[in-house]
Amino acid sequence: MPVPPSAQPLRTPRRRAPRNTLNPDRILDAAITLLDRDGTEAFTMRALAERLGVAPMAIYSHFRGKDEISDAVAQRLLDTVELPGACGAHPDRELREVCLGVYRLFTEHPSALQLLTTRPTRGDDALAVIDRMLTLLRACGLPRQDAVRAHVALMQYTVGSALWSTRRTRAMCEEGARERAKAKLRALPPERYPALASLVPELLCAQDDAAAQYEWGLDRLLRGLLAGV
Template sequence: MTVTEPARSPRRRRVPRNTLNPDRILDAAVALLDRDGPEAFTMRALANELGVGTMAVYSHFRNKDEINDAVNERLLSEIELPAPAGSTPREQITELCRSVYRLFSEHPAALPLLTSRPMRVDEAIAVIDRQLGLLLAAGLSPADAARAQTAIMHYTVGAALWAVRRRQAESGECEGHGVREKFRERLSDLPPDRYPSLRGLVPELLAAQDTGIAQFEHGLNGLLSGLLPP
């Protein structure tokens, strides 16, 4: 009679004793969120990412909400506020929006994390305050500055998340592998008598899709031209 040994679960790689600290935990949290998204982010998943027991994480953070707040603070600290001297309000707005775009395109989990928690991160408040101040300095009224700031942030964050989605599709991480080729084929198959503009601009549309942050700045420039006084 042959006795089959029970399958062993993979051994967790342990970190050396006394090396776990809040910075390492946040590094792992950001990596986990970027890779798997907020839905998969649990204390157990984070402990597995670190190679420790769950209680080891609790020794540094009381709960997941506390980690989420710390991750928010770390990510938002990557946004660089432009220096007030040496450039116009419009140039500073562009620089600030560029930094926000980079954050959300590089860390797509930052937005659901930020919107799921009360706004108490100083960095987020500082970004909004600086944008409003620059819009006022550019000559907008308080009401117009508030509306413009909202429109600019909607465009910036939306463009960043669109870039993330497209990148995921093109890399095959989600349904839509080969999305660029499918997009080209779909446009090329459209009847030219019904969709003459789309059929006539297939190369230009594909080129615009490939320019990344340059396309974002093109749209931002047009938006600011319409919002700011000449």
């Protein structure tokens, strides 16, 4: 029996973007939002088109496909890391700023690290950052091999800190999760975990300010790496 028109569910029309307003910048802005929110695995041309309010084919007028968009996003995000030009009088300070820039990139845009590691060719986008860090380490007086090892140590610390921060932030997004985690720490039996129980206030402070914790460790790592040069 056919359903009368008045009884059929109403369909919500898709909001369309105004004509002639779609451009590469708008597409990349929307792609960055989706990638940061859902990750590279869930990023599709259909999802991007829905966010933009256009048909998927409209995006192909500007980009050949998802891979080209992902490459453009990776380059745009890396371009936000400010790299000093010629080495100044304080290469150690400039090196610190580059590390902070990379850390901010990975914490503000969690998709950046995924994009740089999911396809071999995308690693080329990071070469300028690597080259600048190595240049600054050499300018600080480190020998060739030590400069390379120092660069690897700084990147391991920076990437690891960013991953720790973003994953904890996501885990704490659930309603009440932060309060439950704090309550669990405060309830630790001191006879079993004497150090943890006695340092709960300090632990909570360090966990709540991940950026300050990263800078604290970065300063001490740089001091150790550059000691004696």
